[in-house]
Structures are given as C-alpha cells and as structure tokens.
Amino acid sequence: MPLVNIKSEIGKLQAVILHRPGRELLNITPEIMADLLFDELPFLDEAQKEHDNFAEILQKQGCKVYYLEDLAAESITDESIRQEFIDTYLQEADIAVPREMHLLQQYLYSLNNYDLVLKMMEGMRKNELPLYNKTTLVEMTEKRSFFVTEPMPNLYFTRDPFAFVGNGVSLNHMWSVTRRRETLFGRMIFRYHPLFRQENLPLWYDRHDGLSIEGGDIIVLSDKVVAVGVSQRTTAKGVMHLAHNLLTGGSGYETVLALTIPKSHAFMHLDTVFTMVDRDLFTLHPQVDETLEIYALTLRGKEIHTDFLGNDLQAVLKRYLHIPAVKLIREGKGTVMDAIREQWSDGYNTLAISPGEAVVYDRNVYTNEELDRYGVKLHVLRSGELSRGRGGPRCMSMPLSRLDLN
Incomplete structure (x- = not known):
C-alpha cells in the first residue's frame, strides 16, 4: 500500500498525523484570543494528557501515529532546506x-x-x-x-492545513490570516521529508492558490466521490478550483459534491456538522437543513459542469454511494437545543477508525448515546481542555492511510 491512501472516511485507519499541543497554547492571552480563533484559554498540561490519550486510543487500534512536529524537523535534511524553512517563516510572519x-x-x-x-x-x-x-x-x-x-495554537487541529485525498494532497490556503502560516509545515514535509519525497505526491491544491479552503470541509466519501463544504472558511471558488484539479488531474475521482452550510463560527467546517461513521450511517446537525444546497461538479469533455441536486442529503448519498438506504443521526436522544449545545463541543465531529467504529468526546452525551443505539463501537476521549479550541476528534487528526473498502 502506498504511504498516502485515503479513499474513504471509514476504511480501517492505518496511519495518521497529529500535533501534540505545545507551548503555543501558553501564548494565548485574553486580548488576542479572538484573533487566534479561541473562545477560552486552554490549560496546557491537561490538554496534553487528553491528547496523549487520543494518540493511545489510535495506537491501540493498530494505527501508526506520526507527529507533525517530528515530520517537520526530519524534513530539514541539509543546510539549504533549513535556510529556506527559516527564511520563508520570517517572510510570512x-x-x-x-x-x-x-x-x-x-x-x-x-x-x-x-x-x-x-x-x-x-x-x-x-x-x-x-x-x-x-x-x-x-x-x-x-x-x-x-x-x-504570534503563536499558532490551532495547529493541534491537523485536519485543516492539508488534506489527503486518494493518493494526493490538498495543501490548503487558510481562511484566517492567523492560520495561513500553518501550511508551511506541510509544504516542507511534502517537499523534503524522505518518506514523502519518494512518493511524489500529486498536489490537488496549493497554499498560494489564494482561494480559501480548509481540510475540515473536505470529506472523502468513496474512491469516486468527495464532498466539500461551502462554509465560513471554504469559498465556492475554492471548491471549484479543487474540483477542477481532482477531476482533470488523474485522481480517479468522478464527482465533487458541494454542500452549503451556515457561515458561522459554530458551524465553521462541514465536518463539524456532518461526518461519516459507517457505510450507511452519518451524523448531521439538524440546523444544516436551513441552508443546505447540494451541487454535483463533474467533468464532461474538458469542462467542469455543475448541477443543482436540491437539499435531500439522504437521496444524494444513496445515489452517489450506491447504497439502498442512509441513516442520519440528527439530534441524538435530546432535542434541537441539546443538539445546539453539543455542537459547541463538536458532538457531530466523529473520527471513524473503521466501519462502525469511532472516536468521540466524552462530553457529548446525547449524540454518543444515539451512536451507541445504532451499534457504533465508541472510543470515548476525555475532552475538558481539547474541546476549548472548538474542534473534535476528526478535527485533531489527519488520516494518512486507510485500508480500501471491499
């Protein structure tokens, strides 16, 4: 199997990139908290313990954990690379x-x-x-x-700066100026790390393309279909650019589904309101219906065509994933108010580690109960401090390789 292989959201997770929260969290102050996209001040020591527990859960399931900081350091294999790294960092700081x-x-x-x-x-x-x-x-x-x-405290959400799709990578252009430097580490790793250098990864998107797109909005539904959110942090033009590169670049993908979601801090990415848990089971925040529009981008001849599919997500998923039925977990055992409350701590942001098996935050009681009712095997993660950054288990992980589904 190649080093990079992401052809679904639910294939057994083989390898993942994480970032253990570091001293950047100590450099968040109340005055700049909002600029750094934080609503609270996390407690570093406890956040690290919780993150170590996250890594341990994944490793116990046979997943290899790579750390972003290790990969970046290992990419500096000679003095010219070191100089390029420092100079680029200073230019963008x-x-x-x-x-x-x-x-x-x-x-x-x-x-x-x-x-x-x-x-x-x-x-x-x-x-x-x-x-x-x-x-x-x-x-x-x-x-x-x-x-x-300034610090980069959002780095422990490794999902966003880059995203692996198929056997290539989207090196993203972040929506917020405060996060744009995060993609520098991915740039250095994919260019110079010995593991990636030999892979010669196709680049589906480049950090200098100028149209904002973030990994939390990219969901790999199958080996033929990718869903991308049009959200607070990913523009429609960015989705079109990614779709063009995927559909014309030999990726093997045939359809990009664009889903519009509310443009707000509470719904910042598609994966905060919609994730895939099993072949026919998905989480979906109930308020998404208020703005949901679904479009299919496909290649016809040499042109990208866009078709409006309506707002019936179940029908669209059945059609494009070729499955007879789709189950959507919308509110758990609670009410819409409970769904809104658990949305704030990313109840819908599950990380599937194999079909019907997922990592979830402990604090999202109603959503977890509903997942359990549907037979999902849950690995429950302590989340008192990690959740303060407004991201869940999927946000904190960048899958590098999954087994293909049969």
Missing part, C-alpha cells in the same frame, strides 16, 4: 520591526531542528529576544507589545 527580525533570525539559526520547529509553532515573545532593548520610536510604539511572531 509579518514582523514589523526590522531589528527584531534580524535578532530572531539569529536566534532561530542557533536552535536544533526539533526546537526550531517548536519555536516556530510557539511564537516568539519580545522579551525572549537575546540582547534586545527597545531604542527607536518604531520599536517602542509597535502595536504588538508581546510578540515578535
């Missing part, structure tokens, strides 16, 4: 004071490869710069009083 950039560059070069990657992720506080005393007007009045480079 929006550093306002030239002397700060120069001092930070010197500091980064002094670190070993692993510590270099962690510092890039963590961000650099001004008071950490060696031999730095503010002397000029620009230095004294620069708006960001704490940071030379």
Whole structure:
C-alpha cells in the first residue's frame, strides 16, 4: 500500500498525523484570543494528557501515529532546506520591526531542528529576544507589545492545513490570516521529508492558490466521490478550483459534491456538522437543513459542469454511494437545543477508525448515546481542555492511510 491512501472516511485507519499541543497554547492571552480563533484559554498540561490519550486510543487500534512536529524537523535534511524553512517563516510572519527580525533570525539559526520547529509553532515573545532593548520610536510604539511572531495554537487541529485525498494532497490556503502560516509545515514535509519525497505526491491544491479552503470541509466519501463544504472558511471558488484539479488531474475521482452550510463560527467546517461513521450511517446537525444546497461538479469533455441536486442529503448519498438506504443521526436522544449545545463541543465531529467504529468526546452525551443505539463501537476521549479550541476528534487528526473498502 502506498504511504498516502485515503479513499474513504471509514476504511480501517492505518496511519495518521497529529500535533501534540505545545507551548503555543501558553501564548494565548485574553486580548488576542479572538484573533487566534479561541473562545477560552486552554490549560496546557491537561490538554496534553487528553491528547496523549487520543494518540493511545489510535495506537491501540493498530494505527501508526506520526507527529507533525517530528515530520517537520526530519524534513530539514541539509543546510539549504533549513535556510529556506527559516527564511520563508520570517517572510510570512509579518514582523514589523526590522531589528527584531534580524535578532530572531539569529536566534532561530542557533536552535536544533526539533526546537526550531517548536519555536516556530510557539511564537516568539519580545522579551525572549537575546540582547534586545527597545531604542527607536518604531520599536517602542509597535502595536504588538508581546510578540515578535504570534503563536499558532490551532495547529493541534491537523485536519485543516492539508488534506489527503486518494493518493494526493490538498495543501490548503487558510481562511484566517492567523492560520495561513500553518501550511508551511506541510509544504516542507511534502517537499523534503524522505518518506514523502519518494512518493511524489500529486498536489490537488496549493497554499498560494489564494482561494480559501480548509481540510475540515473536505470529506472523502468513496474512491469516486468527495464532498466539500461551502462554509465560513471554504469559498465556492475554492471548491471549484479543487474540483477542477481532482477531476482533470488523474485522481480517479468522478464527482465533487458541494454542500452549503451556515457561515458561522459554530458551524465553521462541514465536518463539524456532518461526518461519516459507517457505510450507511452519518451524523448531521439538524440546523444544516436551513441552508443546505447540494451541487454535483463533474467533468464532461474538458469542462467542469455543475448541477443543482436540491437539499435531500439522504437521496444524494444513496445515489452517489450506491447504497439502498442512509441513516442520519440528527439530534441524538435530546432535542434541537441539546443538539445546539453539543455542537459547541463538536458532538457531530466523529473520527471513524473503521466501519462502525469511532472516536468521540466524552462530553457529548446525547449524540454518543444515539451512536451507541445504532451499534457504533465508541472510543470515548476525555475532552475538558481539547474541546476549548472548538474542534473534535476528526478535527485533531489527519488520516494518512486507510485500508480500501471491499
């Protein structure tokens, strides 16, 4: 089996990329919390314990866990790659004071490869710069009083910066400026890591394409069909661009289904309201029906054609997945109010690790009870701190390889 092989959402999970939350979480302050897309301040020690439990659940099921920070560090195989990594990071870091950039560059070069990657992720506080005393007007009045480079606390949601589809990868252009630097690590890994270099991965999307698209909106339904959300963070133009590359680039995919969902923080990605749990079982937040429109993008001759399919998701899934019936879990055993409440802690964001087997957050009681009622084998993850980032088990994982379905 090739290193990259994602032809479904439910094939037995063989390998996954995670990021263990690091000191970047300590660099979230109330003043910049909203800019960094956080609603609360997570407690790092407990978040790490919960994340270690997540990795352990996956490993016990035979899944190999790769860590983003390890892969990035291992990609720096010579000095020219190291220089490219540092220079690109500095160019994209929006550093306002030239002397700060120069001092930070010197500091980064002094670190070993692993510590270099962690510092890039963590961000650099001004008071950490060696031999730095503010002397000029620009230095004294620069708006960001704490940071030379801001942290990347959303990195533990590895689903979003890139997404594997089939045997290739979509290296995404993130919606929020604060997350766009996250894709740099994927760029370096896919170019230079020994594991990926030999794969010569097809690139279905590039971080410089300029149209926002995020991995949480990309759901691989089968080896022929991909669903993509038109959401707060993925534009219709971005979906069209991805569809063009998939359908004309020899991916083997025949249809891209575009699903419109509410454009709000609570519904930020398609996978926060819709996930695949088994061949015929899906979670779906009940409020999605209010805005849902489904379109099919297909290749006819040399042109991409778009057809409006209506808003009956069950009918569309039956038709394109060639199954006789579809079950949708909408509200669990509670009410719409309970569904809304559990949506805030990503009750619908399940991670399937094989057909009918999924990782879920412990706090989403009603949704979990309903999954259990449908016979889903649940691996329940403690989530008191991880959930503060507004992402669930699927958000925190980037599957690298799954067994093909029979």
